[in-house]
Amino acid sequence: MSARVPIGIVMNGVTGRMGYRQHLVRSLLAIREAGGLPLHDGSKLWPELVLVGRSEAKLRDVASRHGLTDYTTDLGAALARPDVQIYFDAQVTSEREKAIGLAIEAGKHIYTEKPLATTLSGAIELARAADTAGVKHGVVQDKLFLPGLRKLQRLISGGFFGRILSVRGEFGYWVFEGDWQAAQRPSWNYRAADGGGIVVDMFPHWHYVLEQLFSPVRTVTAHVTTHIPRRWDEQGDAYEATADDAAYGIFELEGGVVAQINSSWAVRVNRDELVEFQVDGTEGSAVAGLRGCRIQHRSTTPKPVWNPDLPLTERFRDQWQEVPDNEEFDNGFKAQWEMFLRHVAEDAPYTWDLWAGARGVQLAELGLQSAREGRRLEVPELDR
Structure with a gap:
């Protein structure tokens, strides 16, 4: 049996339509259902998911539907966990910039829905901060x-x-x-x-x-x-x-x-x-x-x-x-998730970073x- 390598992912915004259906169910849960994401060394990357949102009741409902147990309304606590490597954001646009900034400060790799921010200046600031912090970063381009x-x-x-x-x-x-x-x-x-x-x-x-x-x-x-x-x-x-x-x-x-x-x-x-x-x-x-x-x-x-x-x-x-x-x-969302996960785990090439997101804004x-x-x-x- 292939070795299973866990990778912790904070998923913020999975109670919304896009975050739930495309990113949670059809992407990361689909990867888990397939036994994990195969890596070049023969191991399999296994997403360990931490669900984050504003409503504990909604998070509990989503988690119970899919046999998940790790959820919280405290983003700061989730980002402070050493077993988490990636922060993903599918919130409403107005909440995204602040949350990604906190994740960069916490040293997490960033993967996010678009638009990256509500203003170009905000998007550029996030891209520069991610580069300075040395974290990997990507924007969904489904x-x-x-x-x-x-x-x-x-x-x-x-x-x-x-x-x-x-x-x-x-x-x-x-x-x-x-x-x-x-x-x-x-x-x-x-x-x-x-x-x-x-x-x-x-x-x-x-x-x-x-x-x-x-x-x-x-x-x-x-x-x-x-x-x-x-x-x-x-x-x-x-x-x-x-x-x-x-x-x-x-x-x-x-x-x-x-x-x-x-x-x-x-x-x-x-x-x-x-x-x-x-x-x-x-x-x-x-x-x-x-x-x-x-x-x-x-x-x-x-x-x-x-x-x-x-x-x-x-x-x-x-x-x-x-x-x-x-x-x-x-599924296009799943295919891009797999590319970003390999980018983080194996330093595989990845084109669509926060600067690409900033150009869209x-x-x-x-x-x-x-x-x-x-x-x-x-x-x-x-x-x-």
């Missing part, structure tokens, strides 16, 4: 591990597109207001004071998708709005939505690629998946979603002619070819500034 985007990456690596010209992204769905049907997202998402807003939430995603798949973002132009100004919270009480629920962005990338991405919680879905990216190049095009990816090569591109006087006889969607899986795709901040000022803004390099 979209890169989606099967659809993995297939898109395969096409890019294989030179399918020729010279890439543009990227067009559509993300979003209708989030119910909460009066006659319960909202699918928590009410804090729509309050600016609590760190809500679709720009703060989604622009960090778009940053790493564009940067990692294509090239760095050099300018941003954004229009931001709150389409639904009145919503109802979890208790059924009406409140004013002070955070943006839709953003329409244009991003110019290094090398001349132009990306347009619409993000909205006030749009009804008329596409195959909740997020889709169309990439057009001189040799071919692709449309990638969460799981699927369809392509049209230059040699098979039809030659439509605009004529509004005649009925349409072509079914354009049928003229695209589905990209095969060609491999097994694991930077793009969100500049997007909001662009919308306020009505102008195109350059994205400068961060000063480390």
